[in-house]
Amino acid sequence: MAETQGRSTVVGFDFGTTNSLMSVVVGDEVIDVLDVDGRPFPSVVRYEGGGKVVGRQARNSLESAGVGVHGTTVLSPKFYLGDESVNVGGVERSPIDIVNDVVSHVRSESLSGPLGGALDGASRAVVTIPITMNGPRRAALRDAFLRAD
Amino acid sequence: MDSDDEVAVTTGQGEDLRLPDPSTGAKADNTAISAEVPQPAEGDTPAPSDRSVDAGGPERNAPQNAVDAVCLPPQSADPHAPEGHHGGEGPASTPARRWPDPSAFVAELYGNAGKKLELRKTDVDDLNQVLLERVDESGVRWREEVERCSQLDPDLSVPPRLLAAISRVGAERSRVGAFAGDVVRVAMHKNLTLATAQLGPPRRGDLTEAWIDRTVAHLADVDASVELTENTVTSLVLLLSVDERWSMDRSIRALARRIWVDKSKRSQRSIPLGLLAESRTHEQFGTIAGAFLTEVRQAQQAVSTAEDGTQQAIRRLEIAEAERDQVLSRQEVLEAQLEELKESITAVESDLRSERESHRVSSTHAENDFEVLRARVLRTIDEQTLMLDDALHAVRNGVTDVTEEFVERVIQVLRREADALRGR
Numbered sequence: 210m211a212e213t214q215g216r217s218t219v220v221g222f223d224f225g226t227t228n229s230l231m232s233v234v235v236g237d238e239v240i241d242v243l244d245v246d247g248r249p250f251p252s253v254v255r256y257e258g259g260g261k262v263v264g265r266q267a268r269n270s271l272e273s274a275g276v277g278v279h280g281t282t283v284l285s286p287k288f289y290l291g292d293e294s295v296n297v298g299g300v301e302r303s304p305i306d307i308v309n310d311v312v313s314h315v316r317s318e319s320l321s322g323p324l325g326g327a328l329d330g331a332s333r334a335v336v337t338i339p340i341t342m343n344g345p346r347r348a349a350l351r352d353a354f355l356r357a358d
Numbered sequence: 359m360d361s362d363d364e365v366a367v368t369t370g371q372g373e374d375l376r377l378p379d380p381s382t383g384a385k386a387d388n389t390a391i392s393a394e395v396p397q398p399a400e401g402d403t404p405a406p407s408d409r410s411v412d413a414g415g416p417e418r419n420a421p422q423n424a425v426d427a428v429c430l431p432p433q434s435a436d437p438h439a440p441e442g443h444h445g446g447e448g449p450a451s452t453p454a455r456r457w458p459d460p461s462a463f464v465a466e467l468y469g470n471a472g473k474k475l476e477l478r479k480t481d482v483d484d485l486n487q488v489l490l491e492r493v494d495e496s497g498v499r500w501r502e503e504v505e506r507c508s509q510l511d512p513d514l515s516v517p518p519r520l521l522a523a524i525s526r527v528g529a530e531r532s533r534v535g536a537f538a539g540d541v542v543r544v545a546m547h548k549n550l551t552l553a554t555a556q557l558g559p560p561r562r563g564d565l566t567e568a569w570i571d572r573t574v575a576h577l578a579d580v581d582a583s584v585e586l587t588e589n590t591v592t593s594l595v596l597l598l599s600v601d602e603r604w605s606m607d608r609s610i611r612a613l614a615r616r617i618w619v620d621k622s623k624r625s626q627r628s629i630p631l632g633l634l635a636e637s638r639t640h641e642q643f644g645t646i647a648g649a650f651l652t653e654v655r656q657a658q659q660a661v662s663t664a665e666d667g668t669q670q671a672i673r674r675l676e677i678a679e680a681e682r683d684q685v686l687s688r689q690e691v692l693e694a695q696l697e698e699l700k701e702s703i704t705a706v707e708s709d710l711r712s713e714r715e716s717h718r719v720s721s722t723h724a725e726n727d728f729e730v731l732r733a734r735v736l737r738t739i740d741e742q743t744l745m746l747d748d749a750l751h752a753v754r755n756g757v758t759d760v761t762e763e764f765v766e767r768v769i770q771v772l773r774r775e776a777d778a779l780r781g782r
Contacts, residue, residue: 235718235719235722235723235726236719236720236722236723238723238726240722240723240726241726243729243733246733246736246737247729247730247732247733247734247736247737248733323725323728323729324722324725324726324729326721326722326725327722327725327726
């Protein structure tokens with residue numbers, strides 16, 4: 210647990226199927242940390258060669274696409290947790306790594322956004338999960354969050 | 359000397375003792391001892407054979423017979439003899455001497471051991487002449503005579519008598535006085551060496567008060583007689599009083615500390631006050647008492663000075679204690695103030711932390727409200743911009759009723775948003 214000026218903050222992380230966002234309680238209010246357009250971050254990752262595009266930019270490229278892997282783009286990677294690997298554009302990728310890419314993107318964009326100051330001292334998170342998520346999938350989700358820096 | 363003025367301060371043999379006064383060089387008349395010594399009647403002329411011995415005291419302890427057998431005074435020492443024939447050395451015109459040479463003086467001195475020695479001024483002059491005339495050829499002989507005769511005086515009774523007699527006539531610093539000192543030193547060297555086998559010769563300049571104490575300690579170690587000890591101390595004090603020019607007071611204290619006090623303690627009887635009152639030796643007692651009164655006054659003055667110093671120290675201590683109490687009281691007040699300040703600082707720090715947290719919360723809430731508003735307005739603008747874009751497209755295609763409907767919708771939305779911004 211990180212501390213800032215003797216204060217530690219535990220954030221809530223809504224890792225959703227479509228969108229994800231972080232929230233924090235400040236005083237007696239809940240602050241939702243959204244992007245510059247006031248919207249949550251899409252849970253989408255697109256791999257381009259050695260690079261990757263995450264969030265709104267990746268989502269915009271697949272405006273009408275549904276859940277799943279579309280070419281090199283993965284929508285709602287949460288569903289793949291617990292699997293050994295996922296074939297994305299001919300490349301076998303770990304679902305934990307894909308989830309980690311989304312979590313890291315949401316974290317960095319939130320901290321650098323207009324309300325990033327509300328997250329000062331945040332080093333731990335309470336993560337929402339579907340009630341149906343079983344033990345191995347929960348463990349995989351925990352590993353993905355622990356890898357986020 | 360007036361026999362009425364003598365004080366009963368005895369040496370080991372009851373001999374008279376008169377202390378010299380080096381500061382004045384004058385005779386310390388009548389600081390003598392032995393009231394029981396009979397004195398010749400005034401105007402009496404002692405018989406020739408008695409000239410060197412004035413009314414000898416009780417012949418106690420002295421090996422009188424042995425001394426007489428070896429160290430008889432020469433018959434030729436009679437100054438009233440018709441002509442000088444002492445050894446035949448001097449010219450015929452030389453007046454008759456009481457002693458033809460120093461050895462004769464030594465022989466007579468020890469031949470009358472146990473008796474008080476009385477020297478007159480004429481005797482001193484006589485002996486002075488003898489020493490002047492016969493010093494070269496008699497230097498060895500009289501020393502041998504002293505060594506020989508002193509063996510018959512184991513208690514050293516003669517040296518204090520000789521020094522006392524020299525002192526009475528005030529000849530301590532004359533040639534005769536020096537000669538007497540040398541006689542005493544030779545005798546003491548011989549006897550003390552035999553007695554203790556440790557003591558060196560009490561040569562002129564070697565004597566100190568510490569030397570006296572060391573000598574007394576050695577004599578005590580060998581269980582020497584009281585007489586030997588007292589005569590030794592008396593002789594040494596008399597020698598020191600001349601050699602070191604001791605004051606009368608110092609000499610008296612030295613004798614009192616080493617002889618008189620102990621002797622008084624050893625005495626099993628106290629002297630009746632009436633006997634002291636009838637004493638004819640008030641002058642001597644006065645001299646001794648004066649010395650001790652001086653010492654008492656000095657001690658009282660020292661005590662008074664010490665008491666004054668003590669009082670001053672006590673006053674300084676009281677002042678210092680009062681100052682200390684004031685400082686302690688002030689310290690307590692300051693410590694209480696410090697505690698209050700610390701509590702105030704703690705309270706202020708707590709208030710500051712609360713204020714900072716409150717500010718942070720308020721600031722975060724304000725930022726959040728702004729972002730929510732900004733996002734909503736931005737979304738409204740984007741949506742209405744699309745609506746107006748569609749209306750424009752309809753106008754260009756001649757569908758004015760669609761345009762009218764879209765524009766009315768946009769106007770309604772913008773009015774609601776404006777009202778919302780106004781807080782209605």
